[in-house]
Amino acid sequence: MDYARSDTLAIKILIAGGFGVGKTTMVSAVSEIQPLSTEELLSDRGARVDDTSGVEAKTTTTVALDFGRITLREGLWIYLFGTPGQDRFWFMWDELAIGALGAVVLADTRRLGDAFPAVDFFEQRRIPYMVAVNLFDGARRHDPAVIRRALAVPAHVPLVPCDARDRESAKEVLLTLVRHAREMSRVGAN
Amino acid sequence: MAADEDPEPGPLVRMFAVTGGRARPVGEAFDVIAVVTTIGMPYDQAGLSPEHLAALRLATRPITVADIGTRLRLPLNITRVLLGDLRREGLVSIDPPAATAGVLNERIYQEVLNGLRAL
Incomplete structure (x- = not known):
């Protein structure tokens, strides 16, 4: 096989969490390129979950990724893929999640509940994930143990504070995730 | 060109024109970060769109589906339709990314950790 081809590896990490929690901010903090927003054209599956009561069913819709x-x-x-924040695009997560090294669930202490669907999603699919609590300006600092309990995140899952705007902080989060994923793969191998 | 005098068609119109209205690629599914490599050039370019040819040029060095989509300014699923066509014609190979290929081993984890620390 061509050396260049066999030596080429692309690794996928998902940044999940509720709408407006800082996913795009984190992607841009650590990415070498401006986050690219691609308008995804959705066909059948997207249209079906749209609420089109009384309206001619749309056959296409778009979502930014x-x-x-x-x-x-x-x-x-x-x-790094910022997963679509709206629940109705859950099926896009499904496809993105296949083959991902792991996922960061960004949480905002003011709206902790918004992180639930993402935590649930990765738990169910046994995809290595961690929780990064984005400390917005003026956000109240919470006891990590309290947040862990509130989100029902198991003890072995890393839960760390972060500043999604800060490159070093975002890097630290990714390092934590990769270490955790490696740990999980070792456990899985035994 | 006369077409340039027309107002820019809407993005949806352009996407449908590119894929002939198709939303799914032919053949086996592949990831948004699958690695695409051009393995042949067409003898006959009829039937290939400018986007097909642009993708072939981009993939002369291995490149991911996501990056091709970005460079062509096309949504990822439209990009995948085009790449599926090229694969069917035997012009590109599309290799699974690391994790799905089951090659995420200790060495790669370590390389990723070292690489991230060095950023």
Whole structure:
């Protein structure tokens, strides 16, 4: 096989969480490119979940999907995908999640409940994930143990504070996730 | 060109024109970060759109589906339809990304960790 091809690896990490929690901010903090927003054209599946009561059913709709890239070396890339925040686009998560190294669930202490669907999603699919609590300006600091309990996040899942705007903080979050994913793969292998 | 005098068609119109209205690629499904590599050039370019040819040029070095979509300014699923066509014609290979290929081993985890620390 062509050396260049076999030596090329792309790794996918998802940044999930509720609408407006800072997913795009985190992607842009650590990505080497401006987060790219691609308008995804949805066909049948998207249209069916639309509430089209009394309206001619739409056959297409669009949803923005943000992603960024980190080049670790020539031929080794990490792609960060900000998952669509609206629940009705859950089926896009499904496809994005296949083959992902892991996921960061961003949480906002003012709206902790918004993180539930994402935590639930990754728990059910046994995808390695962690929770990063985005400390917005003026956000009240909470005891991590309280947040863990509120989100029903198991003890082995990392839960850390972060500042989604800060590159070093975002990097630290990704390092934590990759270490956790490696740990999970070791456990799974035994 | 006369077409340039027309107002820019809406994005949806352009997308449908590119894929002939198709929303799903032919053949086996592939990931948004699957790695695409051009393995042949067409003898006959009839039947290939400018977007097909642009994708072939981009993939002369291995490149992900996501990056091709970005460079062509096309949504990922439209990009995948085009790449599915090229694969059917035997012009590109589309290789699964790391995790789905089951190659995320200790060495790669370590390389990723080292790479992230060095950023």
